[in-house]
Amino acid sequence: MSAARFHSVLVANRGEIALRIMRTAHRLGYRTVAVYSDADRNAPHVRAAHTAVHIGAAPPAASYLNIPALLDAARRTGADAIHPGYGFLAENADFAQACADAGLVFIGPGADAIRAMGNKAGAKLLMRQAGVPCVPGYQGADQSDARMLEEAGLIGYPVMIKAAAGGGGRGMRRVDRADDFMPALRSARSEAASAFGSDELILEKAIVEPRHIEIQVFADMHGNAVHLGERDCSVQRRHQKLIEESPSPAVSAELRARMGQVSVAAAKAIGYVGAGTLEFLLGGDGNFHFMEMNTRLQVEHAVTEAVAGVDLVEWQLHVAQGATLPLAQAQIDARLASGGHAIEVRLCAEDPQQDFLPQSGTVAHWRPPTSLRCDHALEDGAAIPPYYDSMVAKVIAHGSDRADALRRLAHGLDECALLGVKNNRNFLSRCLRHAAFTAGQGTTAFIETHFPAAARTSAPDDTAPAIAAVLLALQKTAAVESRYPLELQGWSSSFSYPQPRTFMLDDAKIALQVTTLPGRSWQVEQEGKSTTMSATVLGAHETALVVDGRTRHAFHAGAGTTLHFALDGNEHAVIDLTYAPAAGDRRGAGSGQVVAPMNGQVVALHVEQGAQVKAGQVLLVIEAMKMEHGVLAEIDGQVGSLLVGVGDQVAPGRLLAEISPPQQTQ
Numbered sequence: 001m002s003a004a005r006f007h008s009v010l011v012a013n014r015g016e017i018a019l020r021i022m023r024t025a026h027r028l029g030y031r032t033v034a035v036y037s038d039a040d041r042n043a044p045h046v047r048a049a050h051t052a053v054h055i056g057a058a059p060p061a062a063s064y065l066n067i068p069a070l071l072d073a074a075r076r077t078g079a080d081a082i083h084p085g086y087g088f089l090a091e092n093a094d095f096a097q098a099c100a101d102a103g104l105v106f107i108g109p110g111a112d113a114i115r116a117m118g119n120k121a122g123a124k125l126l127m128r129q130a131g132v133p134c135v136p137g138y139q140g141a142d143q144s145d146a147r148m149l150e151e152a153g154l155i156g157y158p159v160m161i162k163a164a165a166g167g168g169g170r171g172m173r174r175v176d177r178a179d180d181f182m183p184a185l186r187s188a189r190s191e192a193a194s195a196f197g198s199d200e201l202i203l204e205k206a207i208v209e210p211r212h213i214e215i216q217v218f219a220d221m222h223g224n225a226v227h228l229g230e231r232d233c234s235v236q237r238r239h240q241k242l243i244e245e246s247p248s249p250a251v252s253a254e255l256r257a258r259m260g261q262v263s264v265a266a267a268k269a270i271g272y273v274g275a276g277t278l279e280f281l282l283g284g285d286g287n288f289h290f291m292e293m294n295t296r297l298q299v300e301h302a303v304t305e306a307v308a309g310v311d312l313v314e315w316q317l318h319v320a321q322g323a324t325l326p327l328a329q330a331q332i333d334a335r336l337a338s339g340g341h342a343i344e345v346r347l348c349a350e351d352p353q354q355d356f357l358p359q360s361g362t363v364a365h366w367r368p369p370t371s372l373r374c375d376h377a378l379e380d381g382a383a384i385p386p387y388y389d390s391m392v393a394k395v396i397a398h399g400s401d402r403a404d405a406l407r408r409l410a411h412g413l414d415e416c417a418l419l420g421v422k423n424n425r426n427f428l429s430r431c432l433r434h435a436a437f438t439a440g441q442g443t444t445a446f447i448e449t450h451f452p453a454a455a456r457t458s459a460p461d462d463t464a465p466a467i468a469a470v471l472l473a474l475q476k477t478a479a480v481e482s483r484y485p486l487e488l489q490g491w492s493s494s495f496s497y498p499q500p501r502t503f504m505l506d507d508a509k510i511a512l513q514v515t516t517l518p519g520r521s522w523q524v525e526q527e528g529k530s531t532t533m534s535a536t537v538l539g540a541h542e543t544a545l546v547v548d549g550r551t552r553h554a555f556h557a558g559a560g561t562t563l564h565f566a567l568d569g570n571e572h573a574v575i576d577l578t579y580a581p582a583a584g585d586r587r588g589a590g591s592g593q594v595v596a597p598m599n600g601q602v603v604a605l606h607v608e609q610g611a612q613v614k615a616g617q618v619l620l621v622i623e624a625m626k627m628e629h630g631v632l633a634e635i636d637g638q639v640g641s642l643l644v645g646v647g648d649q650v651a652p653g654r655l656l657a658e659i660s661p662p663q664q665t666q
């Protein structure tokens with residue numbers, strides 16, 4: 001065996017992918033180096049590495065995109081290779097080049113390949129030369145209005161306008177008629193210029209309701225290349241993948257062989273090295289068309305790992321050492337043929353009810369699924385900072401066939417719980433169980449067709465208020481119970497008369513009466529309806545509740561004044577108001593109590609304590625995942641107290657300021 005090219009890998013990334021790369025690197029005996037920003041000082045990936053280096057402030061530009069800081073971290077720790085993960089610098093040709101120039105092995109393709117695939121026009125020309133079918137279109141140098149309009153007419157409407165340097169749907173327009181072309185061209189051009197620093201556009205025939213099918217390829221430095229089958233990533237929202245599976249329900253063995261063959265030919269033609277993915281649109285007519293090539297390991301690589309029985313990070317490390325590919329195409333084909341089916345969902349800190357608005361905050365409790373692969377970097381008390389991607393975990397199920405994988409995944413999602421930060425777990429679970437998805441009809445139109453905004457709320461649970469009341473009661477007694485032996489707790493003697501309780505449950509104010517009964521039981525009366533309940537505490541975060549004879553399971557965790565709980569897959573947050581100052585409705589309009597509407601960071605204060613404000617005036621600004629939200633005064637008055645400062649992290653419901661209305665004469 002030839003001498004190793006590297007021994008120590010710096011992982012230029014964070015979160016689940018940094019952990020996932022380190023896991024394989026450690027298994028293979030490599031030393032690892034983590035890097036972290038101010039926001040990630042206590043992040044799991046920092047502890048997982050042999051050593052870790054602080055590289056800058058929380059915003060990505062200052063840290064995970066900071067090339068000099070990364071190279072310096074490698075030099076200081078003696079790392080001789082860099083794995084970029086995905087996102088951040090993974091497809092930055094200048095970074096790959098800078099690593100090579102610094103004598104570091106970049107675990108990925110060469111800078112030239114990254115650069116060649118970074119431009120859609122150039123990539124399509126190269127791919128066409130290699131015999132890969134591309135979407136018919138125009139990707140010429142003449143970008144004049146007249147030429148573009150003429151080319152659009154030749155292609156035939158509907159036409160897609162795309163940014164040549166773009167990705168992820170930004171700068172993309174679909175034009176259905178010639179009359180609409182010029183305005184769309186101009187707006188795409190200016191969006192491309194500002195988003196990608198290049199106003200170069202390409203035109204394509206629009207494929208109607210396509211599937212997104214991608215082929216995983218792998219190549220070594222010796223001219224060998226293989227494919228590992230396809231992934232179907234059609235179910236997306238806002239051009240972000242949500243569900244990925246392999247094999248695709250829409251791809252036959254014959255189509256897989258053809259798509260795989262052209263992908264391998266393409267990888268060889270461009271002298272590609274390492275892991276790569278060719279993205280195709282598959283039309284309803286069965287024709288496939290190349291869209292773009294991703295020159296990195298992808299988020300959804302785990303479904304391929306499951307069906308092919310390989311570790312793609314291990315392959316990346318092998319290939320980067322100069323070794324030949326571990327398996328031949330025929331061996332991979334045989335594995336895929338008997339590999340069953342794998343499906344992955346992306347668990348994201350976002351609110352499906354608010355157009356998938358990213359959420360940040362602190363994890364009150366995380367319970368991963370017990371029987372499925374779950375790649376994550378979550379733990380109780382972990383911060384989900386507002387600066388980075390909202391994906392916090394991937395859950396992957398592998399089964400003998402699609403129905404088997406689907407059943408396992410839906411079950412796994414139900415047994416996991418992410419409390420304290422709004423997330424899409426419940427939404428994913430409903431997507432998986434939708435008849436159209438079950439039937440393999442998950443096209444790119446799936447979410448908008450079957451889950452328009454109005455359909456994203458799940459059915460209200462009318463037992464939630466009574467259960468919330470009992471969980472609050474249990475939480476109150478938990479401290480007492482921990483100090484006294486069970487037999488002295490005196491549940492039988494604590495029989496009480498109905499006690500009034502008020503609390504905020506999600507966005508509703510609830511008032512009800514709780515009577516403590518013997519034997520850890522309660523009777524809850526709300527609006528004339530009586531519910532009898534008993535509880536068995538199963539763990540610090542888990543309680544079984546018998547509600548009117550039916551057993552329900554709750555996961556719960558307290559975080560400050562809020563108790564978070566999950567009930568049959570629905571998450572709730574409850575804030576006890578029973579002993580709050582008798583200020584009336586604390587959160588109701590006109591109370592003068594200004595509370596945070598979401599998790600985020602206070603980035604600006606527009607008023608000072610004592611200031612006179614008018615209803616509707618912006619008091620302060622909260623930033624959540626790169627979006628700013630003004631918090632408004634609901635009433636005229638004086639800012640009596642201002643309880644937060646710039647830089648403070650706030651959770652939903654947190655009191656931010658109090659406004660006292662002008663004195664009124666009675």
Ligand code: MV4
Nearest residue numbers: 135160168169204205206207212234236239444
């Ligand atoms: C297309 C298309 C139809 N025809 N190109 C969306 C993101 C970017 N990667 C390319 N996209 C599309 N390009 C042609 N010629 C439809 C889409 C598209 C899409 C593609 C894959 C998955 C989801 C999608 C959702 C909307 C549009």
